[in-house]
Each structure stands twice: as structure tokens, then as C-alpha cells.
Amino acid sequence: MTTTTAPTTPGTTLREGAFGPAVSLICRECGTTRELGPHYACHECFGPLEIGYEFGSVTREQIEAGPANIWRYKALLPVPDDIESSPNLEPGFTRLLEARNLATELGITKLWVKDDSTNPTNSFKDRVVACALSAAREFGSKVFACPSTGNLANAVAAAGARAGIRTVVFIPSNLETPKQVNSAVFTENLVAVDGNYDDVNKLASEIAGEEDGWAFVNVNVRPFYAEGSKTLGYEIAEQLGWRLPDQIVIPVASGSQLTKVHKAFQELIALGLVEDKPYKVFGAQAEGCNPVATAFAEGHDAIRPVKPDTIAKSLAIGNPADGIYVLDIARQTGGAVEQVSDDEIRDAIVLLARTEGIFTETAGGTTLAVLKKLVATGQLDPERETVFINTGHGLKTLDAVSGSVGPAATIAPTYDAFVAANLA
Amino acid sequence: MTTTTAPTTPGTTLREGAFGPAVSLICRECGTTRELGPHYACHECFGPLEIGYEFGSVTREQIEAGPANIWRYKALLPVPDDIESSPNLEPGFTRLLEARNLATELGITKLWVKDDSTNPTNSFKDRVVACALSAAREFGSKVFACPSTGNLANAVAAAGARAGIRTVVFIPSNLETPKQVNSAVFTENLVAVDGNYDDVNKLASEIAGEEDGWAFVNVNVRPFYAEGSKTLGYEIAEQLGWRLPDQIVIPVASGSQLTKVHKAFQELIALGLVEDKPYKVFGAQAEGCNPVATAFAEGHDAIRPVKPDTIAKSLAIGNPADGIYVLDIARQTGGAVEQVSDDEIRDAIVLLARTEGIFTETAGGTTLAVLKKLVATGQLDPERETVFINTGHGLKTLDAVSGSVGPAATIAPTYDAFVAANLA
Numbered sequence: 001m002t003t004t005t006a007p008t009t010p011g012t013t014l015r016e017g018a019f020g021p022a023v024s025l026i027c028r029e030c031g032t033t034r035e036l037g038p039h040y041a042c043h044e045c046f047g048p049l050e051i052g053y054e055f056g057s058v059t060r061e062q063i064e065a066g067p068a069n070i071w072r073y074k075a076l077l078p079v080p081d082d083i084e085s086s087p088n089l090e091p092g093f094t095r096l097l098e099a100r101n102l103a104t105e106l107g108i109t110k111l112w113v114k115d116d117s118t119n120p121t122n123s124f125k126d127r128v129v130a131c132a133l134s135a136a137r138e139f140g141s142k143v144f145a146c147p148s149t150g151n152l153a154n155a156v157a158a159a160g161a162r163a164g165i166r167t168v169v170f171i172p173s174n175l176e177t178p179k180q181v182n183s184a185v186f187t188e189n190l191v192a193v194d195g196n197y198d199d200v201n202k203l204a205s206e207i208a209g210e211e212d213g214w215a216f217v218n219v220n221v222r223p224f225y226a227e228g229s230k231t232l233g234y235e236i237a238e239q240l241g242w243r244l245p246d247q248i249v250i251p252v253a254s255g256s257q258l259t260k261v262h263k264a265f266q267e268l269i270a271l272g273l274v275e276d277k278p279y280k281v282f283g284a285q286a287e288g289c290n291p292v293a294t295a296f297a298e299g300h301d302a303i304r305p306v307k308p309d310t311i312a313k314s315l316a317i318g319n320p321a322d323g324i325y326v327l328d329i330a331r332q333t334g335g336a337v338e339q340v341s342d343d344e345i346r347d348a349i350v351l352l353a354r355t356e357g358i359f360t361e362t363a364g365g366t367t368l369a370v371l372k373k374l375v376a377t378g379q380l381d382p383e384r385e386t387v388f389i390n391t392g393h394g395l396k397t398l399d400a401v402s403g404s405v406g407p408a409a410t411i412a413p414t415y416d417a418f419v420a421a422n423l424a
Numbered sequence: 425m426t427t428t429t430a431p432t433t434p435g436t437t438l439r440e441g442a443f444g445p446a447v448s449l450i451c452r453e454c455g456t457t458r459e460l461g462p463h464y465a466c467h468e469c470f471g472p473l474e475i476g477y478e479f480g481s482v483t484r485e486q487i488e489a490g491p492a493n494i495w496r497y498k499a500l501l502p503v504p505d506d507i508e509s510s511p512n513l514e515p516g517f518t519r520l521l522e523a524r525n526l527a528t529e530l531g532i533t534k535l536w537v538k539d540d541s542t543n544p545t546n547s548f549k550d551r552v553v554a555c556a557l558s559a560a561r562e563f564g565s566k567v568f569a570c571p572s573t574g575n576l577a578n579a580v581a582a583a584g585a586r587a588g589i590r591t592v593v594f595i596p597s598n599l600e601t602p603k604q605v606n607s608a609v610f611t612e613n614l615v616a617v618d619g620n621y622d623d624v625n626k627l628a629s630e631i632a633g634e635e636d637g638w639a640f641v642n643v644n645v646r647p648f649y650a651e652g653s654k655t656l657g658y659e660i661a662e663q664l665g666w667r668l669p670d671q672i673v674i675p676v677a678s679g680s681q682l683t684k685v686h687k688a689f690q691e692l693i694a695l696g697l698v699e700d701k702p703y704k705v706f707g708a709q710a711e712g713c714n715p716v717a718t719a720f721a722e723g724h725d726a727i728r729p730v731k732p733d734t735i736a737k738s739l740a741i742g743n744p745a746d747g748i749y750v751l752d753i754a755r756q757t758g759g760a761v762e763q764v765s766d767d768e769i770r771d772a773i774v775l776l777a778r779t780e781g782i783f784t785e786t787a788g789g790t791t792l793a794v795l796k797k798l799v800a801t802g803q804l805d806p807e808r809e810t811v812f813i814n815t816g817h818g819l820k821t822l823d824a825v826s827g828s829v830g831p832a833a834t835i836a837p838t839y840d841a842f843v844a845a846n847l848a
Binding site: 089093143171200349350356358395412424 | 635
């Protein structure tokens with residue numbers, strides 16, 4: 001890691017209020033605080049930086065009067081007060097649906113699904129990218145970029161197009177054509193890299209370290225980017241009628257989303273926007289990429305990296321940066337981190353579709369399959385109110401289920417054939 | 425057409441308030457009025473029936489206090505007052521985005537895109553299906569069904585799953601596997617029919633005519649179903665700050681959506697929710713399925729059916745039921761119905777993605793391409809405020825652009841290769 005270059009184009013000065021209520025950057029490892037700016041690693045210990053805030057008065061009424069997207073929470077995000085006037089994809093405020101059929105199926109009393117598959121590019125990444133875009137704009141970045149194999153590439157390419165900022169997206173050159181099209185449609189600068197995702201990621205870090213003015217959303221503007229996931233937590237609380245659930249199940253890739261949802265809940269409590277209460281946080285991983293679940297099961301404090309091999313590609317981060325924080329939160333709150341097989345993931349995708357009419361990608365399948373397992377193993381209390389997060393859309397991972405669902409019958413185009421098929 | 429059978433299961437009685445402010449069914453051909461019920465064809469002339477209302481007092485504040493979905497307009501729809509308590513997909517209240525980059529590109533002063541690609545199953549069909557589902561529930565229908573090749577199948581299968589009603593979806597057996605999966609994931613009863621879409625449609629009408637208790641959304645509950653499209657008009661007006669645009673461009677398949685958006689605008693004026701003002705309505709078709717555009721261009725009052733051959737498959741209705749009403753509205757308001765080629769459609773899909781970060785399907789490409797043509801030919805005033813509707817998601821018609829977009833470069837995973845590629 002390096003802090004010598006930055007997303008800031010030389011000569012740029014930050015305007016007053018560029019980051020709203022954010023006031024500092026705090027190292028999550030050593031706690032050192034520094035001034036807010038285009039930094040992402042601690043100058044003392046190279047640990048990851050996180051945003052520190054001084055919130056003013058924030059009321060439920062003020063939030064409810066805001067737009068039906070994440071900017072209703074702008075007073076809690078590192079974005080300027082005029083954020084809504086800058087072209088962006090306006091993600092968020094997605095549905096929180098009570099999942100009655102699914103609850104019955106699983107033997108749970110009260111279950112909700114937070115469905116982020118209906119975001120602009122059909123995953124929760126639109127939330128984090130919107131916050132990264134705001135930071136890039138305030139830093140005067142000349143390029144908006146990311147390495148990715150999927151959801152992040154879509155979100156960055158689309159958000160950059162709408163913002164009118166030069167956007168460059170790096171993908172492994174062996175990525176399937178449909179996934180390439182999903183991003184290439186938005187940007188002239190899709191760059192195929194001959195190598196695997198790790199190679200692409202390494203190249204991105206190298207470019208971020210060499211070129212001024214390049215904002216890599218998940219590298220050098222990561223502290224700002226990551227805060228976008230807090231909005232999932234705010235929305236769940238608001239949509240439940242300004243209260244917290246008893247239990248929440250969240251997928252774990254880097255682990256960032258889970259830590260940010262917890263952070264959001266803590267902020268809402270501190271601000272008096274919801275009542276303080278205990279809640280349990282559960283993490284979901286695939287067996288084919290289970291470093292955090294393994295550490296949890298074995299009672300370790302450190303994460304041993306793995307080489308991913310799972311259909312849940314959007315969760316396939318073998319060395320998750322926030323894994324240790326996920327362990328902390330799961331243990332502190334009385335939750336857990338569990339893992340499921342690819343077959344369990346496939347089954348869960350179909351289960352969610354057949355019970356609630358939501359087509360989730362493999363990440364959501366993982367989360368639901370873990371929820372099911374947590375109930376079966378007694379780790380999750382079926383009598384207590386539970387929320388799980390669906391982070392993306394099944395249209396992006398069609399292959400996962402195309403072998404397991406299909407027509408029930410093929411008939412001739414006649415009423416007699418219909419009757420004979422016994423469908424009435 | 426027949427009115428002898430109905431979606432009502434024998435023995436079912438309608439409950440008080442089952443259809444909210446709706447009070448009657450009115451024939452659009454002869455004007456004959458009949459009592460509200462499970463009917464879809466006039467008993468005098470077999471013309472199509474439409475819902476008649478007696479609206480109570482409806483205020484902006486009342487609507488704004490409602491949920492962020494179509495049920496905020498329940499006082500204007502044929503649904504019961506407790507509609508929100510019945511499990512449904514909660515579609516609507518999708519983004520209305522100001523399209524500044526696109527406006528600049530087209531030389532238009534003020535342009536908005538109403539983006540229905542972020543609906544639960546990624547098309548406007550979720551709106552109409554939600555209203556059909558409510559009707560089916562009130563009629564005590566035992567089966568929720570449709571013939572479809574795409575968006576409608578997805579929407580019906582998903583909505584039926586969540587509602588816990590038996591759902592049967594009929595598709596042509598030669599439909600591509602990905603499209604089959606999009607519906608099969610939601611229902612055990614996807615039925616492949618050996619024939620083309622017309623054969624499937626004919627079979628559906630036959631079943632609707634023979635079996636009691638089958639609610640075919642676009643056949644025997646069509647009057648209720650079609651009203652769902654009004655919500656597009658309500659949302660556009662509300663999201664503009666309770667006013668109407670000067671010009672609106674809407675795709676034309678059956679023509680129903682266009683007529684309902686116009687109906688919605690007229691209702692809002694009549695109720696005093698927006699100021700009365702002139703606005704022009706434009707219809708968009710593909711050259712490969714252009715019966716309404718042709719009739720408009722030739723000044724005819726009747727529609728001559730065509731055999732569709734276009735990449736805009738969701739608009740490929742060769743004999744559009746509401747075509748004559750579309751002609752009326754376009755002429756009355758000073759609008760037009762235009763047509764564009766498949767190449768223009770493909771270009772428009774990429775144009776929208778690159779300027780506004782929205783990936784539309786071929787129907788949306790058609791609408792934008794027509795908008796572009798209307799400006800170029802002077803039929804649409806570039807100085808006046810314009811809205812166009814994006815009805816669906818590009819993930820469903822990937823093939824349309826997969827030949828025309830892709831990586832700009834393929835490089836080795838090194839910084840030197842990056843520099844040599846001249847991307848900085």
C-alpha cells in the first residue's frame with residue numbers, strides 16, 4: 001500500500017462541505033486520526049482508514065421528507081448537502097418485503113428480505129459506487145475506475161456514464177461475453193486483462209499508485225465507497241418503522257457490508273433514531289470461499305486466506321480485508337458466520353423465487369441457504385424477527401439454476417393437449 | 425371472444441370494496457355500461473371493456489403519504505383499500521431521471537427518462553400484473569396465468585409465487601433457454617407449447633373460455649390489468665412536482681400503455697391534482713412491426729395487421745388491440761406515431777447506456793430512437809420539456825448489443841502494458 005499518490009488531480013482544492021458530516025479519517029488498526037482527504041491508508045501503520053463523523057441533529061421527519069433513494073440519509077454520509085443536484089444513478093430505498101411464504105417454509109415467525117436486486121444496475125454495489133463517485137467528484141478525479149468481474153464493473157461503468165466522468169473498467173479477459181456486455185454497454189473503456197481477477201486487482205493497485213487523478217472506487221477512495229453500505233442498515237430500520245430487527249443475515253465477501261450495516265445500526269441508536277436493543281449479526285459464506293466461517297467455527301482471531309472455488313463468484317474473496325471485524329461483530333452480538341455448499345446455494349435461489357417472487361444471484365442464494373442452516377442448527381431463533389439481505393439479481397448468474405428449472409410439460413397447441421397434461 | 429366463463433371460481437361472491445373507486449365497466453366501442461364484475465367483453469357488441477370510476481376526494485398529500493410503490497395511487501385504481509396487506513411485488517415508483525447528457529446529445533433543452541427497468545422483474549409489466557393479481561384474488565380465481573414470450577411471463581410467474589396462488593405460464597417451446605429460466609425459476613408450471621406466440625395466445629383464450637377460475641391476466645382480467653399502466657402517468661406527474669410534461673414518447677405494442685398514460689393525465693387534471701395544459705403524446709414502433717405508425721403516416725383510421733419481424737420482440741404485436749385509440753390520442757394531442765429500424769434501436773440502446781447509465785431492452789431502444797427521429801424531423805419541439813418511458817431491462821435482450829460493444833483493448837497484466845495502451 002502507498003499513500004504517495006491520490007485520486008486527487010494536482011491543483012485541486014477541496015470545497016467547504018465536500019464531505020458533509022464527515023470530519024476525519026480514523027485508522028481501524030491503531031486508531032490514529034488524520035484530516036479528511038484523499039487518503040486510504042494510515043500514515044502510521046498502513047492500516048485501513050474509516051470515516052469519522054460529527055453528526056448534527058438528524059430527525060426521522062427530516063429523513064422521511066427526503067427522496068426515495070440513499071440521499072435521504074445524506075446527513076449521515078460523507079457527501080455534500082447538494083449531492084442530489086449532481087447526476088447519479090439514485091440507488092437505494094429498495095423494497096423490504098415481509099417473506100411470509102418463505103417464513104412458513106423455514107418455520108420462522110417473522111422474516112423480511114431486503115431486496116437490493118432492484119437497484120439501478122441490480123446489485124447493492126450501486127450504493128457504494130454512488131458514494132465513491134461523490135468523493136471522486138469532490139477530489140477532482142479525472143478517471144473513475146475499478147477492477148471487477150461483475151456487479152462492481154456494471155455499477156462503476158453505469159454511474160460514470162451518467163456522471164459524465166471518464167470511466168475505465170478492468171476485467172479478466174476470459175470473462176464470459178454476457179458479463180462483458182453488461183459493462184461494455186456503458187463504457188468505451190472496458191479493458192480486458194490477460195490474467196485472473198487477482199492479476200487485474202494487482203494491476204489496478206499499481207495504476208492507483210502511479211497515476212494522479214485516478215479514483216479506483218475500491219482502492220484509493222475505499223473509505224468513502226464503503227460507507228455506502230450503511231444505507232442498507234438505515235433503510236432496514238426505517239422500513240421496519242424505525243426499529244431494529246432481532247437478527248440479521250448478511251453475505252460476507254470482503255466483509256465490508258456486514259460491518260457497515262452494524263455501524264449504521266449503532267449510529268441510529270446513538271442518534272436516538274431507533275431504540276437501543278440487542279441484535280445478532282450473522283455472516284454468510286460459501287463452502288468454496290469460507291475463510292471467515294472457518295475462523296469463526298475454529299474460534300480463531302485471524303483469517304487464513306483460501307483459494308476460492310464456488311458458484312458464488314461475487315462472494316469469492318479469498319483474503320477478506322474486513323474478515324476480522326466480521327468475526328468481532330458476530331461474536332460480540334451473539335451471531336455466527338456459517339457456510340453452505342454450491343448445491344444448497346442453487347436450492348435456495350429456487351426457494352426464494354418460488355416463495356417470494358424474487359430472483360436472486362448466487363450471493364443471495366448463499367445468504368438464504370445460510371439462514372436455513374442457522375435455523376436447522378438452532379443458531380438462529382425462529383421466534384425472533386429476522387431480516388436477510390439479497391444483494392443482487394439472478395439475471396446475472398443465470399447459469400447457476402439453468403440446469404435445475406425448466407418447463408413442466410411440453411404440449412401441442414390444442415385444448416385437448418392441455419386437458420391431457422392435467423394442468424387444470 | 426366469449427363472456428360465458430370467467431376468472432371467478434363458482435360460488436365466489438365479491439366482497440364490498442373489492443375494486444375501490446371503480447364502479448362500472450364501460451365498452452370502449454359502443455359506450456354501454458355494465459356492473460363491475462369478472463367481464464372483459466361487452467355483452468352488446470363484444471367490444472373491449474374499460475373500468476369506470478367515481479373518485480372521492482384525492483389530495484397530493486394523501487398520495488405522498490403512501491408507500492414508495494404503485495399503491496400510493498390506490499385511490500385511483502380498481503383495487504381494495506387494504507391492497508397493501510396482500511402479498512404482492514410492490515412495483516413502481518421507479519426513478520424519473522433528468523437525462524442531461526442525452527439531452528445535450530439530442531439538442532433538447534429538458535429531457536427526462538422514466539425508468540421502469542428497476543421494477544421487481546425489470547419491466548413495466550409488474551405494474552399491470554399487480555392490478556390483475558388483485559382482481560384475480562377478489563374474483564376468487566384458482567389459477568393465475570398468461571401466454572407470453574418474455575416480460576409478462578416473468579412478471580406473472582413472480583407475482584403469483586409471492587401471492588401463493590397457483591400460477592401457470594404458457595410459452596412457445598422454441599423460446600431460448602435463458603428466457604425460459606427467467607420464468608421457470610418462479611413457477612413449477614411453465615408450459616412449453618409447440619407453436620409460435622400466436623398459437624400460444626390462441627390456446628390461452630381457449631382455456632380462458634373453457635375453464636372456470638382461470639385468471640389470464642391479459643385475456644379475461646384485462647380491464648383490471650390494463651389500468652396498472654396508469655401509474656406510469658401518475659408517477660411522472662408527481663415526480664415532476666405535480667405537473668405534466670409538454671411532450672411524452674411511449675412505446676406501442678398493443679397500444680394499451682399509451683392510452684392509459686393519457687387517461688392518467690386526464691384524471692389528474694379532472695381531479696385538480698395537476699394544472700390543465702396541452703401536451704403531445706408520441707408513439708414509438710419498430711419498422712419490423714409498424715401497423716400503428718403506418719396508419720398514422722398514411723392518415724388511415726383503421727390498422728392493417730402486419731407479421732412482426734424485429735429485434736424489439738416485446739413490441740411485436742402485429743394486430744394491436746388499442747392501435748386505433750393510440751391514433752386518436754396522437755392526432756388529438758398533436759403528437760405522432762413514428763417507426764425506426766433495428767439498427768437505430770441498437771444504436772439507441774448504447775446511446776442511453778453511455779449517456780445516462782441505463783441499460784434498456786429493445787423496447788426502450790425503440791422509444792429513444794423514435795425520440796431522436798422526432799427531433800431530427802421537427803415533429804418534436806426540442807425547446808419543450810419531454811419525457812420518454814423506458815419499459816424494460818437490457819439484461820433481458822443482451823443479444824441485441826452483444827455484437828456491437830466489447831473491450832476497447834486487451835492488455836497484459838502489467839503497468840507497462842497499461843501505459844502502452846494509452847488509457848491514462
